[in-house]
Amino acid sequence: xxxxxxxxxxxxxxxxxxxxxxxxxxxxxxxxxxxxxxxxxxxxxxxxxxxxxxxxxxxxxxxxxxxxxxxxxxxxxxxxxxxxxxxxxxxxxxxxxxxxxxxxxxxxxxxxxxxxxxxxxxxxxxxxxxxxxxxxxxxxxxxxxxxxxxx
Numbered sequence: 817x818x819x820x821x822x823x824x825x826x827x828x829x830x831x832x833x834x835x836x837x838x839x840x841x842x843x844x845x846x847x848x849x850x851x852x853x854x855x856x857x858x859x860x861x862x863x864x865x866x867x868x869x870x871x872x873x874x875x876x877x878x879x880x881x882x883x884x885x886x887x888x889x890x891x892x893x894x895x896x897x898x899x900x901x902x903x904x905x906x907x908x909x910x911x912x913x914x915x916x917x918x919x920x921x922x923x924x925x926x927x928x929x930x931x932x933x934x935x936x937x938x939x940x941x942x943x944x945x946x947x948x949x950x951x952x953x954x955x956x957x958x959x960x961x962x963x964x965x966x967x
Contacts, residue, residue: 899961
């Protein structure tokens with residue numbers, strides 16, 4: 817079921833320096849519930865995840881939880897929690913790569929007639945992957961900024 821090699825709820829709790837008992841008390845759930853969430857025996861409801869984000873000071877957990885529990889096409893990027901410098905460098909690199917490949921012009925050419933032809937489809941799909949990388953990098957900057965503002 818999980819798409820992560822480590823449990824996202826457990827990682828956030830440990831990063832916050834809390835025991836399962838302290839976390840359960842602060843979040844308002846039982847220790848058994850915390851253990852179940854951290855072993856993926858059950859998924860926490862959104863209101864519990866919201867409290868986890870606050871108690872653990874881990875905004876990224878909301879993104880990870882949404883990605884994990886979404887039954888829709890994945891629109892939430894699989895973010896890495898990194899420092900602001902690393903996140904900024906990644907974002908600028910993705911922007912420059914997008915520009916260097918002329919993806920903006922290619923996208924305009926594909927969209928000009930309002931139809932994505934069979935010949936255009938592979939390039940269009942690559943442009944979408946590049947845009948997803950930009951969104952991921954931008955989200956990582958947002959998360960890193962939140963961490964900087966609330967150390």
